[in-house]
Amino acid sequence: MTLAADPAVWVALGALIAMEVVLGIDNLIFISILTNKLPEHQRSRGRRIGIGLALILRLGLLSTVAFIVQLTAPVFSVFGKAFSWRDIILIAGGLFLVWKATKEIHHKVDPDHGPDMFDGSAAAAVTFGGVIFQILLLDLVFSIDSIITAVGMTEHIPVMVIAVVVAVAVMLLAADPLARFIDKNPTIVMLALGFLLMIGGTLIGEGFGAHIPKGYIYAAMAFSALIEGLNMMSRRASRKQGQ
Template identity: 45%
Template sequence: MELQILDSLIALFSLTAMEVVLGIDNIVFLSIIVGKLPKNRQTQGRSIGLIAALGLRIVLLFTVSWLANLTNELIVISNFSVSGRDLIMLSGGLFLIAKSTGEIHHKIELGEKSSRSETKKASFASVVTQIIVLDIIFSVDSIITAVGLSGEFYIMVIAVILSLVIMLIFSGSVSDFINNHPTMKILALSFLIMVGVMLFADGLHFHIPKGYIYFAMAFSLLVEFINMRVRKVDPSL
């Protein structure tokens, strides 16, 4: 009995950690999109986004059989097949690439000052809609992975809830940090482009391990932190 409890706790810890790691790209996107809202509505936008993600993931857990069917072939052309999951990954990847590229172009063309004035004009409804669209894409991928790692329904539900609570606690700090440092914002948008390429490639059955992307992002962050320290010591740089 004790061994079974220990196994369940290990599975819960592992699955929660995995869900938090898989949710990093979700938090980055959330931080950038919510940054378009007026300051007094950003916390509300973040909370709605993460609560919507929690609700979607729990609903998807109750439809595990439907999720299993998402991997069934819908379209077959010669030796290439497309499933429902592939279509979600393809559309999600294109959305992320287009959105992130558009944000970078907006910053280059209009500059940070104009970008801040645009932030106040962002529609709360449009921001929440974009968050929910990405929540659906990230949730499907996350839950399919969770189902593959654990067959225990209650462990999956608890892990999803714990991971979203952890993300809710830290999302505010991450969001403020990204939006207060323009270079970090560009870095985050570049990270989202890489995630979009990875999702699109996954939809075409070309699997790119997330570890490569996370390593590249971690290395870029380290370099940028060093640059920030250098600029703090010598503002003329």
């Protein structure tokens, strides 16, 4: 009740929810692209599991917030540059994201990518497990970055918990529509993979100590999405004119 009566707490909660939703976009794009590779009947379940894992990880990390804060302490130095566990996790996660996005782009560009990996039920089951594992890895990276940022904005754990739960609920509601939209528009897939490349590069840069304002990143993403939206409207108008 004391927290609820404090206007500063409500301001911090609103800012945290907005930040968590924005940060969740990266995670949601990655989950959508990965689960769209699954058979149709497994996609929605894969997205729900991936987002559920994100919620469990973030709430679990909040319960160990004192340990999470210590991840920013230097553990070793290379050529005078100190690295913390947070830096190491960001660099590893960024490299994985760059590798995965590059692999997916190659898969989209090269139409002759071998036999269908969903021919048998065993292959589909292994693929489902592999997709969930990859989602879990990126959930961990995004969750640690999200919690460390949240700790810098407020010291109240209940505020952090509410912000995380609301953000994940928004992700859950947007997951299926976003995934269907990406699946039906091939050019959107390539644009989303480009976003993942940029996000991966940003994580690597932050791991090496380069401060990259998130506003620039999301402004670039919004501008690119706007241009692609105009291209889609142009193509739709051309098809109608042709008909």
